[in-house]
Amino acid sequence: MSSKRSRERNEDAETEPKLKKAFSDPRQNVHESKRAAEQSQYADSGVNLTYAVGCTEEENYDTVTLKDIIGDENLQELYQFNFTVDLHYLMENLDENVKTRAKIMVIHGMKESIPIIEATALMYPNVEIYSPKMMDRWGVHHSKCMILFCQKNSIRYARIAVVTANICYADWNKMCQATYRTPVLPLKSENTEAGELIGSEHGSPFECDFISYFRAYNMKVTNDLCEKLRLYDFTKCKAVIIASVPGYHQGRDVEKWGLKRLQHILTKKVDIVPECQKQSIILTQSSSVGKFTEKWYTEQFAVCMRGCRNPLSCSIPQVKFIYPTIEEVCESVTGLESAGFLRMDSATYEKLHSWFPSYLCKWEGKVGGRQKIMPHYKSYTRLRANPQTKVDATGKEVEARASIAWHLVTSANLSRAAWGDLQKNGTQLHIRHYELGILLYPDLWEEQETHILAANHQNPMPKPPDFVPFKEGNIIVPIRIPYGIPPRNYTSSDHCWTTAFVE
Template sequence: MSNKRSRERNEDAEYEPDSKKAWNDPRQTVLDLITSAEQSQYADSGVNLTYAAGCTEEENYDTVTLKDIIGDEHLEELYQFNFTVDLHYLMENLAENVKTSAKIKVIHGMKESIPIIEATALVYPNVEIYSPKMMDRWGKTIMKEYIDLKDKSIEQHVSGLQAYITPRYAKVAVVTANICHADWNQMCQATYRTPVLPLKSETTEAGELIGSEHGSPFERDLISYFRAYNMKVTNELCEKLRLYDFSKCKAVIIASVPGYHQDRDSEKWGLKRLQHILTKKVDIVPECQKQSIILTQASSIGALSPVDTDLQHIADCLDVSVTGLESAGFLRMDSATYEKLHSWFPSYLCRWEGKVGGRQKIMPHYKSYTRLRANPQTKIDATGNEIEARASIAWHLVTSANLSRAAWGDLQKNGTQLHIRHYELGILLYPDLWEASIYDEQETHMLAANHRNPMPKPPEFVSVNDGDVIVPVRIPYGIPPKNYASSDHCWTTAFVE
């Protein structure tokens, strides 16, 4: 009898230890190590931190730049979704040979910048600008995604270390950074990148798979998100994406779209979507069932009721950061909101403590929600380097959604209606996504990694067998978390008012 944990599985869960990197990157990466025979038990999570100019080469290990994502010389079409877009900066990061030929479509959400970006677009005839309609003045936040389509002749169709016999393929990246120099060089950001998405088999009709309208849950949910924009440009994108095979994507999309969502429809978006996946799909690994915490890392917080631990910067952390107190403009904790929460909220706050993660002097801008069990005492080798992981991870969500009702939704009408005001997009990772079948003895363990220990060994409290898969996920803040001292104060707008 198999001792396999019984779980409900994501439809596209399939482990491939020899998967190759989707984007070319000249720097050494975790994927370079994974491909070696000795490290075949490790699998790539698809999540990376972005490069930061204020960090050392060691701290920037296994990071990516904007050019790494969109700087492909074979790019023919790019769909760029974002809140803020510096069009000149976007174009600077394209390969020289496609800057005037590739079709660039920018869907952005900052209403105030429309005149500027439209004027800038006149310099680039191959760029089209779009802005979605929002339901109210707060509905401006658009998640950051990149969709790039490649279309080349069959004989020239080569991607990295893999050659395809089909003329087209696609790639998708979800990132937390706006399109501007500061976000990509001076802040702690994250990105999730899919594997290369080949065309579906000729024997499979576009967008179809037995028992499913689309080829995978990832494809279905991504297309549903784009359909929700209700724009001609996004509908056209959906028709193109239906041609590609998303079955290798080991992530679950957690998205928010503006509107009043009722009954079963509410389970597709925001807080209710996350609740549905965590209760119906995710089986918490044994080591995290009784001794785990949920860490929330955000740069903006709305009015809340009591919640789990949150990681927020404080004044002295800002002062020694690369950008100094200018970083405060991206930490939007309203002073009035904080006063309302003051009776209970400070006891949940933790210091950023980014030294262990190689991001001590970089202002955090990305948002993450993670359930983990911290390792109270990490083993080190003779040279003082860590061997074990600092935590075992039950699930990890990287998203654009800050901790607010506008982003996650406000439950109304006795919980039967969810009101969301923002477009948000994130991806959820959990161990089951890398496991092959319920009859396989193989287990998967997600472990917290950092730049000095990119491929950690499991802590002693994690039971590991031969053949088990390890998925390292780089966490930029300190684990175990360090609570605020009595002298610490949460950064709010009061410091600059």
């Protein structure tokens, strides 16, 4: 990483002089940043929003469909991990030439639907159905992931998608969702690169973490999957796996999963970029909210979210939660039917009401092109918002609405069951659910100094705000953010959406 930004690995005496030098003449730095931005390179994050039928063509710019992900005409095997699976809908989105011959493995977590999906599978001889065993009746398999093994002529390749959507029509057409797709993964060769972040002689960290997660299922179907995954080259994957596995985790396993996994990666790998060190906020967002206490939210959840490798250079950021108001829900495409996926239980909210509203921010998806599409999307992001986004002569935004220090897309809702609950003086982490997500941060792009910027449908290739120390040759990684930036707190007249409105 010698060519990367000179950020501190350790908190030492060099920190202050480096920052003073970087910001010594703001006017000169702004001029240089603007000139450098004109010559910038843009890189693909792998993250996209999904297509939504209630949006305009412009709002659906650069979105993906389920068919885009699994409709490869060269598909030979598909491993489909999810919570809820409509098998007919899954098969409809496969290429016509492979839907009867490709081998389809479905690993799902909707216990109530097991008889239905197994009966439906009888119509498709090439489909196998599996359901992981759970530790207790409150745990679910909630991870959402697709692994494709393909072959074109004699060339074999694989591709992986980590998503937030269940496999059903409504999830892929009427809700705000996100996907992360790896690059095409070729078979390994003797020339597979090694590197501090993206590769090693024993396989890339992405590969090792991905396989470790599926090994934890302790099922023959996932063990077989792991052996196949080992054949492919993951070194081009610029993402880190953040997963949850049910259990009472102790010792080294505490930092392998859930909240402690995220904190471990943030603390060991992620330097908060200079522009976010003194002014940033952590925006958390999910579609369902579990039962938790103020103590868990402030002393476990928020503490882990604030992790970083350079804490002495950073102010302590607020940790906010974005959730739609009743007005936003009622004016959405799904209206009161949103209760089917916006699971803020009224009884749960009553217990949170004395303290949680001060952490709430509105959805406000207009700028993100998702004002009338309610989120089943789950994301956790540290960013610095741009309070005065510049526009061109036509009124179109040209600057990013935020600089992003890190961004996590995941299946995990805001709950102890998904993220884990520390017990026994922090020596044990109790998790109930299977969850899967991917974390992005600038240093994953080892080749050049990199800035991750918030994009939207009207500004898909944003330029950096003036406060970003941008230089010629830097890489920009745009990530489309669907909610409002800067975030707006609930006011006294706003009411959080809960299931009470449909009970």
